[in-house]
Amino acid sequence: MPLTLDARDQALLDGTAGPAAALAMRVVVRTAESMEAEHLLDITGAHIDSCLYHGQAGLDFAQRLAGDGAQVSVPTTLNVSSLDLLHPELYRGDDHTRDQARALMNAYEAMGCEPTWTCAPYQMDARPRLGEHVAWAESNAIVFANAVLGARTHRYGDFLDIAAAITGRAPAAGLHLDSARHATIAFDVSAVPAKLLDLDVAYPVIGHHIGKLVGSAVPVIVGAPAGLSEDRLKGVGSAGASSGSLAMFHVVGSTPEAPDLETACGGRVPTDRHMITAADLRTARDQLTNSTKANLGAISLGTPHYSVPEFARLIELLGDRRIHPDVHAYVNTGRSVAHELDLRGWSTRLADAGVQLVTDTCTYITPVMADIHGTAMTDSAKWAYYAPGNLGLDVAFGSVEDCVESAIRGEVVRNEGVWADA
């Protein structure tokens, strides 16, 4: 069945609402055709990744839309940009790129998007509910929306996000449909020691491992403790969306569309079932470290943006200790969480301990980190995956506990105890 447009869609396409809406609708329609959608559907919100500067093409597109008067038709949040507007002194890039990046941010604000500048829009008060259709871009946000919130977005790239926000429409295809959301491959973690599954660090490692195996399939994880925290699920999703194309997953007993294995699989339990061992996870963990240098130059936490509970853990681990003077410590977060830190008095405590907050952007996508001598350590599988290529850094992956202890001592220390049996 070819794509059928309703009268409103056709009117937008025909230019009755102006050239910007027509261009946006052409992008939606061409995407829908590539997905073999039979019609479009209404969305209740959008999250825009296109506001991060990658060159002239993205700016040309945004300025064409904004210049022709486009406005979003649904509530729309903005992903991280290339600039930290709250800490502009951190920026170490060239002036031209900064100006282009700012122009891009201005274009999206001019179209009526909220200047949220976070990759974790799901940490804000207003977030989509179970069954709501949205158009989200940014790989970690997509997988969180689908898996953890039970909202429905396909794995969209840049450009469709704003095109959908302007038109209020998205293709009725892919992960918007029940059939595509059912798991077709199962991963059983019940053989992994409970003491490892009790640690936050296990979850990005599980995500990294699964992401490399699933391609674009939807996996279900069984054998994990029930009621996993949103931060642990964030860890699985963001890692799997970096090592692979993970856009939806289920964890039986933790995610809203997986009360049991049968439901997660749409009644057809997959024969494709993989046992994950502690040895698999150790191998996956080791893949996230490319540094052999013992001296530590930096730690970077908060990719995706750190949540309030993650900051609570960081504050607890720091106690009244300070970061080693040779170590740069960065934590990326969104403005709404940064505001909460202020209210709790944590911003001052973090600053006193020598921790630099980075908002609106992230340390691995724009030059904000100082010159780093030695290993850069992180608790994020996503950061560990991208930082060597993006920043040319030697990276070590570890738990947040390892990162904090290392940052205080000025050298890489890792508690191998829990991994020793693996």
Add this chain to the structure above:
Amino acid sequence: MLKATRTLIAGEAHGEILELDEPLSFWGGFESETGTIIDQAHPQVGQSLVGKIVMMTVGRGSSSASSVLAEAIRDGNAPAALILQESDEVIVLGAIVADEMYRTVMPILLVDDATYRDIASLTAAQVSADGQIDQR
């Protein structure tokens, strides 16, 4: 005759065949200014994709790949065409917007596994707007 099962972006192209050993994320794994693979973990890191018919089974990684690919197409540092086994909207969007903004078309074809292997065995090929792939 080698034929795509679906044409995601229709157009004509020719070039050397380059089969990627692993999927590549155009964002973080590829540099639009040079058209080369920069993912340190990718087996073909350093390889140029410029003007080649690039084959990979599936896409991978960041949503920003659309922007990076559109910029590479605008700047003349993109593959001549892409051949995939599974549709990937992130990649397709980069090509759609480059076409809309600059009228520069980078064809994207979907093929089945057997056709994929046949194409991979060629040194160079030509892609037609109807999705046909011929040795060149």
